[in-house]
Amino acid sequence: xxxxxxxxxxxxxxxxxxxxxxxxxxxxxxxxxxxxxxxxxxxxxxxxxxxxxxxxxxxxxxxxxxxxxxxxxxxxxxxxxxxxxxxxxxxxxxxxxxxxxxxxxxxxxxxxxxxxxxxxxxxxxxxxxxxxxxxxxxxxxxxxxxxxxxxxxxxxxxxxxxxxxxxxxxxxxxxxxxxx
Amino acid sequence: xxxxxxxxxxxxxxxxxxxxxxxxxxxxxxxxxxxxxxxxxxxxxxxxxxxxxxxxxxxxxxxxxxxxxxxxxxxxxxxxxxxxxxxxxxxxxxxxxxxxxxxxxxxxxxxxxxxxxxxxxxxxxxxxxxxxxxxxxxxxxxxxxxxxxxxxxxxxxxxxxxxxxxxxxxxxxxxxxxxxxxxxxxxxxxxxxxxxxxxxxxxxxxxxxxxxxxxxxxxxxxxxxxxxxxxxxxxxxxxxxxxxxxxxxxxxxxxxxxxxxxxxxxxxxxxxxxxxxxxxxxxxxxxxxxxxxxxxxxxxxxxxxxxxxxxxxxxxx
Amino acid sequence: xxxxxxxxxxxxxxxxxxxxxxxxxxxxxxxxxxxxxxxxxxxxxxxxxxxxxxxxxxxxxxxxxxxxxxxxxxxxxxxxxxxxxxxxxxxxxxxxxxxxxxxxxxxxxxxxxxxxxxxxxxxxxxxxxxxxxxxxxxxxxxxxxxxxxxxxxxxxxxxxxxxxxxxxxxxxxxxxxxxxxxxxxxxxxxxxxxxxxxxxxxxxxxxxxxxxxxxxxxxxxxxxxxxxxxxxxxxxxxxxxxxxxxxxxxxxxxxxxxxxxxxxxxxxxxxxxxxxxxxxxxxxxxxxxxxxxxxxxxxxxxxxxxxxxxxxxxxxxxxxxxxxxxxxxxxxxxxxxxxxxxxxxxxxxxxxxxxxxxxxxxxxxxxxxxxxxxxxxxxxxxxxxxxxxxxxxxxxxxxxxxxxxxxxxxxxxxxxxxxxxxxxxxxxxxxxxx
Ligand code: NA
Ligand code: NA
Numbered sequence: 001x002x003x004x005x006x007x008x009x010x011x012x013x014x015x016x017x018x019x020x021x022x023x024x025x026x027x028x029x030x031x032x033x034x035x036x037x038x039x040x041x042x043x044x045x046x047x048x049x050x051x052x053x054x055x056x057x058x059x060x061x062x063x064x065x066x067x068x069x070x071x072x073x074x075x076x077x078x079x080x081x082x083x084x085x086x087x088x089x090x091x092x093x094x095x096x097x098x099x100x101x102x103x104x105x106x107x108x109x110x111x112x113x114x115x116x117x118x119x120x121x122x123x124x125x126x127x128x129x130x131x132x133x134x135x136x137x138x139x140x141x142x143x144x145x146x147x148x149x150x151x152x153x154x155x156x157x158x159x160x161x162x163x164x165x166x167x168x169x170x171x172x173x174x175x176x177x178x179x180x
Numbered sequence: 181x182x183x184x185x186x187x188x189x190x191x192x193x194x195x196x197x198x199x200x201x202x203x204x205x206x207x208x209x210x211x212x213x214x215x216x217x218x219x220x221x222x223x224x225x226x227x228x229x230x231x232x233x234x235x236x237x238x239x240x241x242x243x244x245x246x247x248x249x250x251x252x253x254x255x256x257x258x259x260x261x262x263x264x265x266x267x268x269x270x271x272x273x274x275x276x277x278x279x280x281x282x283x284x285x286x287x288x289x290x291x292x293x294x295x296x297x298x299x300x301x302x303x304x305x306x307x308x309x310x311x312x313x314x315x316x317x318x319x320x321x322x323x324x325x326x327x328x329x330x331x332x333x334x335x336x337x338x339x340x341x342x343x344x345x346x347x348x349x350x351x352x353x354x355x356x357x358x359x360x361x362x363x364x365x366x367x368x369x370x371x372x373x374x375x376x377x378x379x380x381x382x383x384x385x386x387x388x389x390x391x392x393x394x395x396x397x398x399x400x401x402x403x404x405x406x407x408x409x410x411x412x413x414x415x416x417x418x419x420x421x422x423x424x425x426x427x428x429x430x431x432x433x434x435x436x437x438x439x440x441x442x443x444x445x446x447x448x449x450x451x452x453x454x455x456x457x458x459x460x461x462x463x464x465x466x467x468x469x470x471x472x473x474x475x476x477x478x479x480x481x482x483x484x485x486x487x488x489x490x491x492x493x494x495x496x497x
Numbered sequence: 498x499x500x501x502x503x504x505x506x507x508x509x510x511x512x513x514x515x516x517x518x519x520x521x522x523x524x525x526x527x528x529x530x531x532x533x534x535x536x537x538x539x540x541x542x543x544x545x546x547x548x549x550x551x552x553x554x555x556x557x558x559x560x561x562x563x564x565x566x567x568x569x570x571x572x573x574x575x576x577x578x579x580x581x582x583x584x585x586x587x588x589x590x591x592x593x594x595x596x597x598x599x600x601x602x603x604x605x606x607x608x609x610x611x612x613x614x615x616x617x618x619x620x621x622x623x624x625x626x627x628x629x630x631x632x633x634x635x636x637x638x639x640x641x642x643x644x645x646x647x648x649x650x651x652x653x654x655x656x657x658x659x660x661x662x663x664x665x666x667x668x669x670x671x672x673x674x675x676x677x678x679x680x681x682x683x684x685x686x687x688x689x690x691x692x693x694x695x696x697x698x699x700x701x702x703x704x705x706x707x708x709x710x711x712x713x714x715x716x717x718x719x720x721x722x723x724x725x726x727x728x729x730x731x732x733x734x735x736x737x738x739x740x741x742x743x744x745x746x747x748x749x750x751x752x753x754x755x756x757x758x759x760x761x762x763x764x765x766x767x768x769x770x771x772x773x774x775x776x777x778x779x780x781x782x783x784x785x786x787x788x789x790x791x792x793x794x795x796x797x798x799x800x801x802x803x804x805x806x807x808x809x810x811x812x813x814x815x816x817x818x819x820x821x822x823x824x825x826x827x828x829x830x831x832x833x834x835x836x837x838x839x840x841x842x843x844x845x846x847x848x849x850x851x852x853x854x855x856x857x858x859x860x861x862x863x864x865x866x867x868x869x870x871x872x873x874x875x876x877x878x879x880x881x882x883x884x885x886x887x888x889x890x891x892x893x894x895x896x897x898x899x900x901x902x903x904x905x906x907x908x909x910x911x912x913x914x915x916x917x918x919x920x921x922x923x924x925x926x927x928x929x930x931x
Contacts, residue, residue, distance in 0.1 A: 015770065018777030025564055026755065029748035036735075036745040039361075043323055043343050050347035053558055061555040061564065061784055067774060068781020076520045079879075096518030103523045103547070106530070107788070110548025114238065121292075123257040127331055127346060132257075139555065188799075194668075227668075228798030230546075231791065232553035242545030243537070244795070347558065348742070355670055360739030 007070065007156060010149050014066035017142065021063025028056045051125035055135045062142040069104070070149045081167045089167035090160040097157050101150045108143040115140040185411055186220045187399075190245035192227040192236060197374065199249070199302065200225040202430040207423065215414035219407075240296070240398055247299050252394040253330045261290050262394035264482045265303045266332035267472050268465045269389045271490060274370070274435065275428035277303030277392050279493035280486060282424040289485050296398040300423035302431060304368050305392025307333070310381040311364035312357055315451040318461055327353050327365035329393070335468045336390050337366065340461070354380040366390050370435035372442060384442060387453045388461055391468075397423070500536060504800030507532035511793065511843070521839040522782070525789030532796040550791040554784055558744070559665055563613075564780045565747035566656050569754050570612035571772045573725070574621045576758035581722040582607035583626050588718045592709035595697035597633055598643045601626040602689045605647030606682065609654040610729045611750065613661070614779070615875060619648030619883045623890040636703035637894050639696065642902020645883040646689065646910070649872035654682035656732070656747070659838055659871075662787065663864045666794075666845050671743055672736065677861050677924045681869065684913050684923060692909040728753050783838070790842035797846040806847050807855035817856040821918060824848060825870050832874010840871050858921075865924040866917060873910050876903050 031052055039045040076096060081089035115136035123132045160170050189208075191200050200223070208221040230239050236248040237255060252259045253266075262281065264270070271277035278301055284290055285298050309315060311324065321342040328337045328344040337344035342363075348356055350371075356362045357380035364381050372378045407415060442448045453461070472483040511528035515521055526547065534543035554560060573579055583604030590596040590603070604626060609618050622644045630640040652659045655675030664671035697704040710718075732750050735741035741749060758764050758772075797803065810820060831840040848867075853860045875883045884899045917923050 015774050015777065019770075019773045022564075022568065022773055022776060025561075025568060026752070028561070029565060029568075029751050032745050032748040033752055036741055036749070039325065039343070039345070040740055043325065045325075045343060045345060050558070053347065053561070054556070057558065057561050058552070058556045061561070061780060064564070064777040064780035065784070066781075067777040068779075068785070071774070071778055073778040073782050076518050077515050078518055080516050081518055093518050096514075096520065096523075099514060099517075099519040099527060100523045103526045103789075106526075106544055106547040107551050110545055111551045112548075113545075114548045114552045117238065121255075121258050123255055126253070126256055127334060129256065129331075143551075224798060229795050230549060230553070231668075232549075232557065234556070235549040235553045238545070238549050242549070243539045243542030244533075244545060244549070349559070351668070352670065352742075355672065356742065359737075361742060 007152060010152060011067070011070040014070040014149060017063050017145070018067040021060045021142075024056050024060040024063070028053060028060065048125075048128045051128045051130055054125050054132070055130060058135060058139040059142060062139045066142065066146050066149050069100075069146050069153070072153065078167070084167075086166040087161060087164045090157060090165065090170070093167060093170075094154065094157045094161055097150070097154045101147070101154050104143075104146050104150050108140070108147055111143055112140050183408070184218055184220050185407055186222055187246040187403075188222050188224060188229065188244075189247045190227075190229040190236065190239060191223075191225045191249040192231060192233050193225060193249060195225040197225065198370065198430055198434045199427055202434065203423075203426050207418065207426060211414050211418040214418060215411045218411040219414055237398065240400060243400075246403055247397055247399045250396050250398060252396055256330075259290060259292050259394070259396065261482050262303075262396070263330075263332065264472050264486045265305075265394055266330060266391040267469045267483065268306075268332075268336055268391050269462055269469070270483075270486065271303065271306055271392055272389065273306075273428075274302065274304065274392075274431035275425065275497060276490055276493045277305065278424040278428035278431075279421065279496060280489035281394065282421050283489040283492055284485060287485075287489075289480065289482070293398075295401055297401050297404055298396060299399045299419045300397035300427055302395040302424075302427045303392045304370070304395055304431060306389035307366045307368050307391055307393075308384060308386040309364060309388060309390070310357075310367050310372065310377050311383045311385075312381045313363065313383060314449065315383045315385045317453060317457055318464070321364075324363040325361070327356070327362050329366070332391055332468055333366050335471075336465050339464045339468065350375050353377055357381050368393075368435070369439050369442075370431050372438050378438075378442060378445070378448065382448050383451060384448065385451045385453060386439065387458055390465075498535065500800040501802055501805055503532050503536050504797060504802040507793075507796055507800075520782075520785065521843070522785035522787070522789030525786075525793035525843065529789070529792035529794075529796040533792075533799060536796070536799055546792045546795060547788075550788050550795075554788050554791065557665075560661075560784075560787065562671075562744050562747045563658055563661055563783055564776065565744070565751045566613040566658060566661070567776045567779045567783075569656075569747065569751040570614055570617045571776045572751065572754035572758045573608070573611045573728075574617065575768050575772045576724075576754055576761055576763050578611065578725040578728065578754065578757055579604075579608040579621045580625045581718075582725045583622065583629075585715075585718050585722040587629065588710040588715040591707050594701065594706040595639075595693045595704040597626075597630050597635060597707065598639055598693045598697075598704060599690050601630065601640075601643050602647040602650075602686055602693070605644070605650045606654055606686050607725065607729070609650040609652075609682070610656075611725060611732075611754070612651050613656045613658040615649045615651035615653075615872060616882060616886050617775075618651030619645055619886045620890055622648065623887050627891065633707050634705045636902075638898050638902030639693075639703050640902070641887050641891070641894050641899040642904075642906060643689070643693065645876050645881070645887045645899055646903055646906035648883045648886070649875055650682055650685060652868055652872055653678050653685060653865075655679065656750075657868070658783065659841065659868055660864065662783070662838060663841060663845075663868070665787075666790065666842065667849050667860055667864070669860050669864065673861050673928045674864050675743075676737070676928045677865050678868075679927055680923050681865055681913065681917050684916065685909075688909040688913045689906060692905040696905045724757050728757075786838055786842060790845070793843070794846035803847055803850040807851050810851055811855060817858070818918075820856060821852070821858070821866070824852070825866070825914065825918070828867065828870040829873055829877065832871050832877065840874065841867060859925060861928060862917075862921045862924045866914070869910070869914050869917060873907070873914070876910075877907065 035046045035049045081092040118136045119133040233254050236250045239245045240248045252262045281301050281303050321340045324342045325345050326337045326342045327348050328334045334344040353365050354376040475481050507528045511524050514524035530543045534540050586600035586603040627640050655678050660674040732746050736746040852858050852863045
């Protein structure tokens with residue numbers, strides 16, 4: 001693994017974000033299971049569980065994105081770069097990472113408009129009428145936080161192009177079990 | 181000659197759904213012919229332009245689709261007045277409900293339509309009961325786990341002494357009844373086969389009129405304004421009240437077919453409750469209506485307005 | 498421009514982007530937005546899909562099952578539950594010639610019943626089972642081969658992330674798919690056993706028989722495996738017995754695995770961090786693929802290509818079975834280059850309507866067939882993800898050795914694939930009964 005100090009710092013922050021998000025997932029799991037047990041044994045499910053899910057799910061899922069991006073865990077096919085000389089391979093890699101930055105920017109921008117819509121229209125949850133604005137503002141903040149992470153990867157890859165570092169040495173595939 | 185404008189009609193519902201199958205294909209030919217070649221409708225059922233029911237409205241607003249099928253209950257906080265039709269014993273059938281809702285729209289009683297126009301509307305219902313045990317009377321519901329969608333249905337189920345289960349999407353109701361997670365559901369009789377409920381719950385009651393659910397078909401107003409004159413004229417004639425009527429009729433026809441099929445099926449039992457029993461049910465769910473039967477923050481009693489619109493609609497049927 | 502031409506160009510552009518190292522989800526999103534913009538001339542609409550599809554995916558109450566299953570699989574590995582299953586199988590059949598390899602396949606199946614991913618199954622079993630086999634003098638090729646192949650059981654035996662994604666994208670009831678995967682999964686274990694038996698009969702030296710475990714030892718190991726057996730039981734009974742919805746079963750499985758990891762003292766700061774990171778990486782990359790797939794399939798709908806393809810294939814007048822075999826060959830070829838989820842999502846918009854509406858096949862059956870074919874691609878060169886994972890865990894074993902160990906299992910895979918294609922009831926029997 002050839003992550004710079006900066007990237008490591010980002011990966012650390014991103015993993016902390018993911019950890020907080022996954023605590024949210026555990027809370028949601030506990031509530032979901034409790035609901036099933038209450039319904040089965042006491043015939044009284046938890047009122048408003050779906051509201052909790054509506055509020056918790058978007059930021060929980062979003063919180064995993066910065067870590068996946070920081071660790072370069074997107075599924076990509078890297079034949080071409082491996083077959084090219086070092087600098088050429090890094091140029092192709094730079095293209096792929098820049099394309100990812102473009103799309104992540106589009107996602108953050110457009111989801112931001114969606115979040116703004118929800119805030120402006122005062123949308124709320126189905127049963128308990130909890131406002132949905134805050135949860136989407138938080139989600140949007142996490143999506144925006146993905147951008148500097150991906151930008152850093154692009155800058156790093158540009159550095160590799162300049163240095164002509166072989167692609168294989170700059171790929172982060174030491175722990176392939178960390179994939180689907 | 182005018183150029184042809186293509187409009188994309190999106191629906192997350194399957195191509196076999198009532199509107200997609202019974203209304204749109206015929207309507208499309210009619211309005212295209214009336215527009216004298218200035219309009220072309222492309223029909224995208226089955227969620228092919230966007231699957232999630234929650235994203236349908238934003239698809240219209242951004243232009244991915246020009247017209248989409250939007251279940252109002254999925255975006256609470258928007259189109260708040262239409263939820264009045266979820267109150268029990270307000271409407272009797274799909275046609276009068278749809279026409280009444282359209283009248284309320286024309287009178288400006290529905291908010292959030294400044295930038296949108298209503299191409300069509302369905303007030304689907306009224307909902308009845310489907311249960312996996314004999315529905316001999318309201319007491320059969322006691323302690324049963326009943327699927328309910330939204331605040332009004334939840335309150336209705338609770339008022340009946342049953343346990344409301346909220347987080348089951350409609351297409352999964354049947355599976356959950358057959359696996360014992362649910363005992364039954366509030367359901368529009370027209371959809372008993374659409375959602376395969378009839379394969380899982382064999383006892384039905386249609387005397388309770390447990391409210392209806394609004395489905396709107398909005399289009400951007402500026403899109404309409406940009407249409408060439410002939411297309412606009414075709415639109416004026418073949419959308420709005422025209423389409424609300426066609427959709428309501430189709431839903432009522434489907435409901436009648438579905439009810440007939442249930443009655444003809446030996447496995448199914450339709451339980452009828454007498455007037456005294458229904459009066460008791462009405463009394464039990466009256467608080468749900470009371471929530472609506474008062475002036476809102478703008479000083480409008482939406483429930484009374486809905487009643488007025490229903491009277492007018494009945495007069496125009 | 499002709500919509501179908503735009504669709505073809507978009508597809509080619511997507512493949513080109515992928516060749517240029519663009520992450521697969523990103524390539525699909527780019528091609529989808531670009532094609533939509535060209536066809537409608539409406540940039541606002543095209544780019545809005547990035548927001549609408551992201552918001553729908555990350556808020557989806559159905560998709561949230563995926564993070565839960567991933568959390569469960571990660572903690573099942575961390576807590577040592579995966580090892581228990583293998584050790585039990587080891588005690589039961591380890592004394593036969595090739596028995597350890599069979600135990601490994603059975604262990605993969607057992608762990609696969611608590612984990613939704615074939616890569617996680619491969620990586621976990623590589624750590625647990627491979628050292629045991631090497632200690633007993635097994636050839637590395639057989640050991641590594643049976644793990645890489647057995648790992649595919651993680652996707653075929655429920656629960657399964659890839660089944661969840663298929664069900665989500667094609668609007669099928671995921672429990673039906675789960676149930677449909679059970680018999681083909683057991684069949685796979687059986688044909689792998691046969692493959693192992695045939696392999697070691699020709700070459701006894703690669704798999705020496707071990708000592709027979711005493712009943713006492715076996716009993717003790719069986720007791721030690723109560724954890725994983727309990728989890729599988731709770732999930733199976735809960736899910737198919739009408740106690741849990743899929744989401745609830747996933748929540749229960751995740752929580753029980755976490756409790757085991759804590760109770761067994763396996764949660765150091767480091768292992769917790771690794772488990773969290775593992776889950777987060779997988780959640781992140783799966784959602785990006787799903788978002789991209791939705792955007793791309795919106796474009797494909799706009800081009801009316803699926804209908805054209807259905808008409809085109811119908812016009813060829815081929816018998817449906819011939820089309821299915823053709824598709825199987827195409828998928829094995831795709832699996833040579835793509836990861837399994839990616840191969841599925843980039844083709845679903847065309848292939849699903851063709852197989853279900855065009856040819857009239859059962860969508861649940863097709864889901865199982867497609868997953869089996871794609872998983873074959875996971876162990877074939879040049880890009881066999883499971884083989885890479887194996888190689889990643891054990892850098893000292895050359896890729897060539899692993900691929901050579903896979904050959905007998907590939908043969909077995911083809912046999913069971915043919916069986917499920919020719920006898921659809923292998924997949925459809927159980928869902929029909931329940
Ligand atoms: Na599995
Ligand atoms: Na392959």
